[in-house]
Amino acid sequence: MTVPRTAAKALPARTAAVTFPARTGSAVSEARTGVIVTEPRAPRPAARSRFAALRTHLGTLAGVVILGVLLWRMGTGAVLDGLRRIDAPTLLLGLGIGAVTTVFSAWRWALVARGLNIRLPLGPAVADYYRSLFLNAALPGGILGDVHRAVRHGQSTGDVGRGVRAVVLERTAGQLVLAVAGVTILLTLPSPVMADVRHFVPLAGLVAVGGLGVLIVVRALRTNSSVSRRGGRMRAACAEGRAGLLSRRNGPGVALSSAVVLAGHLATFVVAARAVGSAAPVLTLLPLGVLALLAMGVPLNVGGWGPREGVTAWAFGAAGLGASTGLAVAVVYGVLSFAAALPGLVVLVARWYTGLRDGNRSAAADSVVPDAEPRDGRHTAAPSESPSVVPVVPVVRIEKYVPKESARLDRSSFPFSADPREGRPMTPESV
Structure with missing residues (x-):
């Protein structure tokens, strides 16, 4: 049997053949008939896969190398000294500052989501932000918690793309404020990079103005539809x-x-410096804290x-305060930041337990089998009734049998659209 020429021309260019199900005792549903696309997906080159894996672990590798070089050059004495100086009041102060910064960060996220027409109450936002901070601090890379927060919020609202953009804009707002405030502090307060920043800011401004001019010219000259x-x-x-x-x-x-x-992060840095024993003025520590926060963004x-x-x-x-002191301050700051993110672990465990309990409840509900209908006209006795006193009344069940869907498909399914009993040939001409 051959397919007519008119039907063959209607097939798309990427299709190779139309497959028909084998005719057995019962008709085959239309869900099993269709077009098989024989063009395979091009496999990803091995070199590209290796490059993607290397790029994924590049951040972790760079962080390990930096820490290794620091420990090799300066030893472990500064690290251990910083850890020994952390006490309970310092941890409690770090937890308090972290709670304030987390609540305001979640509020910023809720505001950005509202601007994108996404509903995000403040309470769930705070819980999700705590979980994100914990995952950022516990997992390599420092951004996996934000990725998890963006995807989960997008899935809960039904728009993953908009949820991801909300998190990106929220993080961008924090980085913009850090950049503006950091440049202002580095330009006005004494710091090791004051002279460099004063030379760099005019150059960066010229580059920004030039880039804006290029964008304006390209936008004015665009004619291509893809560019549009x-x-x-x-x-x-x-x-x-x-x-x-x-x-x-x-x-x-x-x-x-x-x-x-930003003020909370700088306050945590000052608390870490005081815990180590640094007596430098706050105005001297602020530029150093800004540099540390900018480095954390890498x-x-x-x-x-x-x-x-x-x-x-x-x-x-x-700045003349000692490199070992700076390393100890950074270590204490890292410990305080991790302690401030520990409530996220509680949120993570609570959400996991809630999901597990709901899953068990749904599985138990699915396992309940409803009572079967009485068959063959026999009466099923209730628990309080005695089978010996209940008379058996014969019931005549009249059922109207209609042709099943498979029977209708037997006469009208593609391509055999005619039944031989109707006197018409079994050809695909009627398709």
Whole structure:
């Protein structure tokens, strides 16, 4: 049997053949008939896979290398000294500051989500943010908690892309405030990099103005449809950024929460310096803390450890406060940050236990079998009734049998659209 030429022309270019199910005793449903695409997906090259794996673990490897170099050059004395100086009041103070920064961070996230038309109450936002902080501190890379928070929130709202963009904008707001406040502090307060920053800021401003001019020229000269589509996506992203960060409804709250979060991080740094025994003034420690926070933004760390310790040791040494003191301060700051994120472990365990309990309840509900209907006209006695006193009444059941779906498909399913008993040939001409 051959397929007519008109039907063959209607097939798409990527299809190789139309497969028909074998005719057995009962008809085959339409779900098993279809078109098989024989064009296989191109396998990923082995070199590209290795490169992707290397890029994934590059941050962890770089953090391990930085920590190894620090311990090789400076020894473990500064690290152990910093750990010995952590006491209960210091931990409690770190937990309190961490609670304030976490609540304001969650509030900023809720504001950004509201700007993107996503519902996010403050209570669940605080719990999810604590869990994210714990995963960031416990897992390599320092960003896996944010990724988990973005995906889970997107799945709960039914829009993963918008949930991811909300987290990206929330983190971007914090980094922008850190950059603006950090540059201001480094330009006004004495620091080892004051002269370098004063030379770098005008150059960075010129580069930014030049890049903006190039974007304006490209936008004016674009004629290609693909460029127009990219421009449309860029305009949509800018519109979401304005709605989430710069609108009159969200802008003041986002700026205030970001300022409070930055102040909390700098306060934790000062607490770590005091715990180590540094008597440097707060105005001297603020630029060093800004440098440490900027180093923490580099995704080359092991749970936040790596560049922060290296930059803090260098900054304290350049400021005349001692590189070993700087390393001890960075270690204490890391311990306080991890302690402030420990409530996230409680949230993680509680969510896991709740999900496990709900899963057991649903499995128990699915395992309940309803009572079967009486068969063959026999009466099923109730528990309180005695079978000896209940008369057996014959019941005549009249059922109307209609053709089943398989029987209808037997006469009308593709391609055999005619029944031989109707006197028509079994050909695919009627398709």
